[in-house]
Amino acid sequence: MSHTLFIDGLEIPFAPGQTIMDAALAAGIYIPHLCHKPGLTPHGSCKLCTVDVDGRSAAACTLPATAGMKVDNHTPALQEVRKTLVQMLFVEGNHLCPTCSKTGDCTLQALGYHFGMLDGHFPPFYPLREIDASHPDIVLDRDRCVLCELCVRASREQDGKNVFAIGGRGAASHLIVNSPSGKLGDSDLTLDDAAAHICPVGAILPKNHGHEIPIGRRTFDLHSVTEADVAHVGLQKTEHHDE
Amino acid sequence: MSKIRIATTSLAGCFGCHMSFLDMDERLVDLLEHVEFDRSPLTDIKHCQPCDIGLVEGGLCNAENVHVLREFRQQCKILIAVGACAINGGVPAMRNHYTVQECLEEAYLNGVGVDNPMIPSDPELPLLLSKVHPLHEVVRVDYYLPGCPPPGDAFFSILSDLLAGKEPSLPKAMLHYD
Known part of the structure; x- marks a missing residue:
């Protein structure tokens, strides 16, 4: 049996033991993620990598790839769900970007940009x-x-x-x-x-x-999270991106 | 054809969004062919008449902010939350870690360099809310323009879309929270 799966209809290879996320990153396909970093045990907690696998939702970073698996990744419905998750992450903490020295290099912020998040939608917790x-x-x-x-x-x-x-x-x-x-x-x-x-x-x-690098010249001012995260595995690590 | 009426205000903000609004520079001249300003720090009109567009900078930190916001919502067909403070409380929301009493004591009694320590109590002063809140917790907001401040180009983009009768959208490159 061939070791390939389908992400948004595209057939990509995987090595036995790889997760959907591993296979996607190796193929240069971006599945949004925040708590995942290649080289560390997958955690599956942020749920931003939620994909539909044969009609059921699953975390791409924890689910092992299997032959013939059909994965929906970049769909309007999933993007909307992921945006809502980012909004919930924002309102749950005190994420005041203008006061934070990580601004411009922050993956949460970059995901907000990626999903076109304009507001937190929910009432903020201010914990x-x-x-x-x-x-x-x-x-x-x-x-x-x-x-x-x-x-x-x-x-x-x-x-x-x-x-x-x-x-x-x-x-x-x-x-x-x-x-x-x-x-x-x-x-x-x-x-x-x-x-x-x-x-x-x-x-x-x-x-x-x-403030060595001024606001406006930082990682996600110049690159999208898509480039930065796929580049981490597939191409080369972008400058200034968090380790 | 009558001009589009725009009202603007700064609540718990720093007027930085208004400064950025003025960064539209010479495009303001063209804009004024199509719009006129109602209540705004730019006109010094004190109360809002019926308007087409309301731009609200800043979050809600006191009772007066809430009154002004409600007036804007009542009078403006389209209400736009402008900038980080209007959208999530922004820098003023950093006081949400402390009680109002602690804030007042730090500012007016115990702060460095305070002369004649005394907490202001003039009845004309609006009372502070216990926490700073974003606009959408109190009124319905039609559109959000993020940024601290949003760039002049973003103001131009959203107003151009609205003047053209289009649903406003922001180019990805102009979407920033800082």
């Missing part, structure tokens, strides 16, 4: 969340955390440190730090860790940096 500025080199601003667990996975799988985890339940879920005081400054995190640079939003940011 009260704790900022942790105890680390000399890195700041943790939970206002902007989208609970994607990229930092959790990067710390565990790439840095071998286990600095981060998600604590709490439901709307009270929040990023916690593995240190005696619960503060980032007392943790093992260092500036050269993958976890310090993987945040797709402005929740974990290096200190003492911010």
Whole structure:
């Protein structure tokens, strides 16, 4: 049996064990995603990679590709659902782009642009969340955390440190730090860790940096999230794009 | 043919969107062939008459903002939320982390360089809302023009579309939240 599946009618190959997302990225097909990063265990939490597989919704980053699978990806209905998901992510946190030094390099923002999101649609939560500025080199601003667990996975799988985890339940879920005081400054995190640079939003940011590249000249001012994310695997990594 | 009437206002905003509106530069001259301004900081008219288009900058931080917004909604056929603050509260919404009392104490009692510390209590001052809110939480908004501020080109684009009787759309390159 041949190892191919169909994405929007296009036949593409896959290697056994690859997910739909792996196969799509290898073929240069963009499936929107926020919590997925090649090289880390798929998490399947942001649901932005929701695709219709043989008529049923599934997360492309976690579902293994199978031969002959028919996947709908770029359909108006799915784009609308994904836009709504981005809107919910925006209103759930405190995502005030003009105040954030990640603006222009933020994948959540880029996804908003990608889906043509103009407003948050829902009433904003304005949640009260704790900022942790105890680390000399890195700041943790939970206002902007989208609970994607990229930092959790990067710390565990790439840095071998286990600095981060998600604590709490439901709307009270929040990023916690593995240190005696619960503060980032007392943790093992260092500036050269993958976890310090993987945040797709402005929740974990290096200190003492911010405006080397002016607003208007940043990654997603010049590139769409489509180019940047497909380029990461298929072509070459774009400059300034988060690791 | 009578001109299209436009009203504008800045609520909990910084007037940056109005400055950006003026960045249409010489295109404003052509625009004025087709439109005239009603209530606006540009005309200093204090109350809104029936209008075709209302441009509202800024979110809602006090009771007066809510009154003005309701007047705009009542009088304007098309209401446009202009800029980050009108759409999600923006920079003023950063105070939502604190109580109104804490904000007033920081600004008027304990802040650096405060002279003659005293929380203003003149009855003419509008009361602050407990939180800053975006416009769409209080009235129906017809269109959104994001940006901090939206570029002059974006104002020109949305107004040109409306004047041409088209559903306004924003080119992707002009869509920014910062």
